[in-house]
Amino acid sequence: MDFNATLLILDSTLRLSTPLLLAALAGLYSERAGIFDIGLEGKMLAAAFAAGAGASVTGSAYAGLLLGVLVSVIFGLVHGFASITARGNQIVSGVALNFVAAGATVLLGQAWFRQGGRTPQLSTDQRFLGSEPNFAAELRDIPIVGSIVSELVLGHSLLVYIAFIMVPLTWWVLFRTRFGLRLRAVGENPAAVDTAGISVTVLRYKAVIICGALCGVAGTYLAISQSGGFNNNMTAGKGYIALAALIFAKWKPVPVMFACLLFGFLDAAAIRLQGAELPVIGRVPVQFIQALPYVLTVVLLAGFIGRAEPPRAGGVPYVKER
Amino acid sequence: MNNTLPPWANYVLLPAINLLVAFIVSGLVVVAVGENPFKAAWLMIDGAFGSGRGIGFTLFYATNFIFTGLSVAVAIHCGLFNIGSEGQALVGGLGVALACLWLGAYIPWWMVLPVAIVMGASFGAAWGFLPGYLQAVRGSHVVITTIMFNFIAAALMNWLLVDWLRPVGQMGPETAVFAEGGWLPKLTGLMNFLGADVRSTPLNLSFFVALICCFLVWVLIWRTRFGYGIRTMGLSPSAAKYAGIRPARTVIIAMMISGGLAGLMALNPVMGDLHRLTLDIVQGAGFVGIAVALMGRNHPVGIVLAALLFGMLYQGGAEMAFDMPTITRDMIVVIQGLVILFAGALENMFRPQLSRFFLAMHRRGVAPEAEGAA
Amino acid sequence: ADSTPAVVYDMGGKFDKSFNEAAHSGAEKFKEETGTDYRDFEVENEQQRAQALRRFAEDGNNPIAAIGFSQQAAVEQVAKEFPDTKFVIIDSVVDLPNVRSVLFKEHEGSYLAGIMAAMASESGKVGFVGGMDIPLIRKFACGYKGGVKSVKPDAQVMENMTGSTPTAWNDPVKGGELAKSQIESGADVIFHAAGGTGIGVMQTAADAGKLAIGVDSNQNGVQPGSVLTSMIKRVDNAIFDAFTDAQSGEFETGTVALGVKEDGVGVAMDDNNKDLVSEEMMAAVDEAKAKIASGELEVHDYMADNTCTY
């Protein structure tokens, strides 16, 4: 593969890992606080719809973003209510919300816009689009470095930059702030947090809200940045890949980024390899590449490459009185 | 959860309340899309049970959910949360399809069926084995591994159907249609004999296979030594250790049984109706199985009832979509989700109030049946 | 026989901006012109295909149109059960006395699209994005290639398929990615035959200021000003004719293949793309049309031998 082609794949890797990264970080906040969330998928989908609908109705991308985040946070709060207050089964709650999102988005989309569940196509000014700064052109003339910078670093949509800034930010919040300390504690031993005089409930609700917000950005990116409107089931399992990435990264922010980049790269490669013949290998079954993230994650879980130990209190509602 | 509810409240009253709430919220959704919820409800019920055809379809869908519900339930009895029934059923479909493709042309269905059952079950079991093994031996969380295995199964089947099983010149990624020997008899005749007037229905013999499985699961869990071990594992692993019930072995076998039951689900769509293997034979039945098991309180009888409920949602929902322009098929998915949410995740939302109520009655000695659960 | 006709759409849904939607508009046209209402249904799973057809047949709807090759098995099944009901199947052949099978010579339409693409392209590189990787779509690709080469023999045609399963019909993001990669490697006109996925293709082309070519129904308006044209498949006509024929009692069954000659396929011209299409483009297209119609020019049909000779 020549230099340029490689650049292009990496460029699309960035675009494809962005939603994964946002969703995985979202999951990180929730699961670090001890709330398992397989509802990332549903939140993203709902947010994507809200963003698409919002942007097309108001004609403003930012309004779309706002709505996307709002709806996703509401989903997060329902999940929170089920797992924190009602002490329900977190997995079941996640499954349920995924169903609701999958159905409701199309149902409402169809009822409101009559385009088979799709939201109307957005014009460029109603979307988050990357714009190359004018010095990008000059940069290109600089060999190698120049083209790398202009291809990979410049000209992405605002949300892409947000996603990648969230990585160091999350690390800082988690390991350098009071909130982070308590968040990590409540995911490992809520009783310790409780006896330290901190409300487990409030802390966990904060976590699911943050999780919702980030999923909201992820969904918004899908709907009004990566494409020009909502499209039914447009998450197509990205929420689960994000979950895999989160586990693969052992619930740590920076590794999460690399996991997402890896999985994004696999996707980018898979897209281009579809039906294509490779010189030596011949025709790689794309399905294999598509399954790779999950296979890798299972291998990791099996403890063959390191050990993935989830937060101890994860998935269990905090019950004082048996 | 301190459970001070009398059994009948726990098994009937609470689920009923949860369902009611789920349907009320669904009604609100119907209103949101500008339709009359009561009309919708009527269309749904009438569509599901109003005609022979409706009943046929309802039972057809219910068959899937009985299988997956049993699958989830067996795992839960062992303290395992298997949300991989989806993938296990899909892989089971491969087993069933292979049996039908190979034998369908040579021997009649009643000779193919046992082979299909064995292959479907064992393929599903194989797909349940690995997560079980990883949980038992390497301590990897079965919930997460089964999620992953669902996707791996999808990719695998996709590859097999596209590159291997698809006959040349055919468009869709599907196997060829089986020869007659790979067709399970439909129950049309029986239904007409019972007085329903139906020209044709997907309902087929696998419905009875499902009912038989219900009985077998009941026997396994409550009437065999191994089932006793499974329940002990599920309720108190430490007691299981004390009793000499081998944890790893029990967990792995339980997961294989669970996977096998899921695998059998494939009989219904593959051998019973489509007579070919396609990619979307499972259609979320694996996940619905979770709700079915939860609502059915992991007991075969409860599972059959819950499965009927969801079968009704599927069929009735489709009929609703026929007759209500603005309501699309997606309404079913929404209602499903809401039922799973309220009857599953939020099942304890009203428990405290109910408990307090019954405890009060118990203290006053009004409700003697509360004694049992005091 | 003045009974209400019915349509059963394929999974894309009736507003897929593609051929289900074409069928829908055909039915709508029929409704306007004859005042007779029709019924329709969007299937969501395999069982429902047969269920819907049967349900309509039992309700006495006639004729019943099934859109898309995926319906073949279901139509076969149900048409047998209801010999007195007329059925129409699009894009596939069901050999029964009460079924009209409508095929389209997509390769011919694609050929015309190819000519326009080649002439519109400045880079001499054009792209094709297919939906699900099946012979039918390769048929589009092959005809398109033929058209391009007929104008610029040395032009490069980049060809990508979105996927190998039905989800490939509805994955705009992937479509967008594919278009982007083609554009980044120089393509400036991209023809999509990918159903919902194409939305992403046209979107991306528009975002990058390049041209796209729509498919099935007239998609020139999807991204006004950056859709060069649309290779239209007159599913609407097929449905409209079938319904009117049935009403006037002259519904013939059997297989019809609609090509350029029968005006069953073609390239869409309207206000949205008139500034993009030059006289010579029109001229070249009309010339090719004439030749094909007269049989002087034979566009290779990929599905005839599963090879592309261009």
Added chain:
Amino acid sequence: MADTAAEQRVRAHPAIRLSGISKSFGAVRANRDIDLTVRKSSIHGIVGENGAGKSTLMSILYGFYQADSGTIEVDGKQVSIPHSQAAIDLGIGMVHQHFMLVHNFTVLENIMLGAEGAALLSGGMARARAELKRIEKDYQLEVDPDALTEDLPVGLQQRVEILKALYRGADILILDEPTGVLTPTEADHLFRILQRLREEGKTVILITHKLREIMAVTDTVSVMRQGQIVDTEPTAQTSVEAIAEKMVGRRVLLRVDKKPPRPGPVKLSVRDLTVVDSRKVPMVKNVSLDVRAGEIVGIAGVAGNGQSHLIETIAGIRRPTQGTVEMNGKTLDYDRLDPASLREEGMAHVPEDRHRMGLVLAFEENENAILGYHNSAAFGNGPFLSISAMREHARERIEQYDIRPPDCRLKTANFSGGNQQKIVLAREMERDPDVLLIGQPTRGVDVGAIEFIHRRIVEMRDAGKAILLVSVELDEIRALSDRILVMFDGKIVGERGAEATEGELGLLMAGVTDAESDRPAAPDLSMIDTTPGQAPAETQIPGERP
């Protein structure tokens, strides 16, 4: 009420006054209408059997649980303590029986949690470090602030808990069974710190099972039983016997009339057995012992000295790290045998914790009546269980052992503790084993039942069974055993006959071996000690439950 006596001695405001505190967990009434007054700058001891309600009461004072009824006064002001923060603000600190530490945090992080100071950690960290240094110096409580908590031995982990409380400037310090995890020297160190705190005017509430400690350090002692405070007295004015009696609620003297033993051949023979627990700490160290047919060998010892691990290993629940066990002359291969197959070989086992091991509380009585014997031919044929056989069998046992209520279909959780114990004993005793391992046969069981159970055990002996008995109740050991082995720190430190006095056994249990008996005798009181000992680390087996 003895409290009044205590009250008169309270100058100024008491540090704490609890009145009418009640708390129920579902059907279990953990605290019943409790009144308790704790004097300022005093060390107040609370003793009581397991499940008496001590931890619950303290957790209520610390705001962890909410009382169903009753009022709390701190320094004479009536207060409400809806959550732990409120307690902390009132200057109350608590070291919990089960540590409240985050395993993957550093010591410093654990100490700061909840008292970080500012929104950013950096500032607080530095301050905490300095403060910690000071406290460590003042009380000689050295811990490496950057060590990972899970890497610390339990003793040090408890230090972290104490530091947590001191760091928050607690004036009232509650310690719930702090010495359970401490070596005697560590314990003494702790007590010096407590006295130091008292001198500084702080108030300490100390929960323990070890009466020796009560006598050694407390000013006042309260005794709890079955959720109630049955007595509060100045330590100086009471005696160990008195306390012990009030704790258990019966004369701790038992007569079992039994004929002299007629020991037969050796049935169970243990050689150099060594066992490590899940934290790789050796709990049993080269233990050797023999049990003959027709004799009862009792193992005395303070809880947590390895008895439980010894028995569980012999029963096949734990793997020995070295050593051998012979039964009926055959060496047992523990890699091949599991508890079930051992039962078939003729080994029965009454576990010391019926709720964790002996029973599945959610099962019907008749199901529990076959636990461990579920593979036996008697309860079905082939792979199947025969319900009728199970219920028939259960009814017989209920009859024989007078289990109440006599309903074999009742959920086991709904039987009272004593009756639950009878279910286990009936199961293990009536299958005619050669060797019978019994742990804590009468814990939490009423006197009537104790009589009955003891009689059954002796009958078993006379029927020629080899019986190995573990109990922390010395009088029980002395009443039943034909030979008494004393375990201390995982080793058997001495053997005595049935006639041995409490005194000499007490010395052994305190670790004073025959060799060094010149050492000043520790008051022989540690014996009447009712701790279960720290439950082994894997008390809760993970495994998701839907």
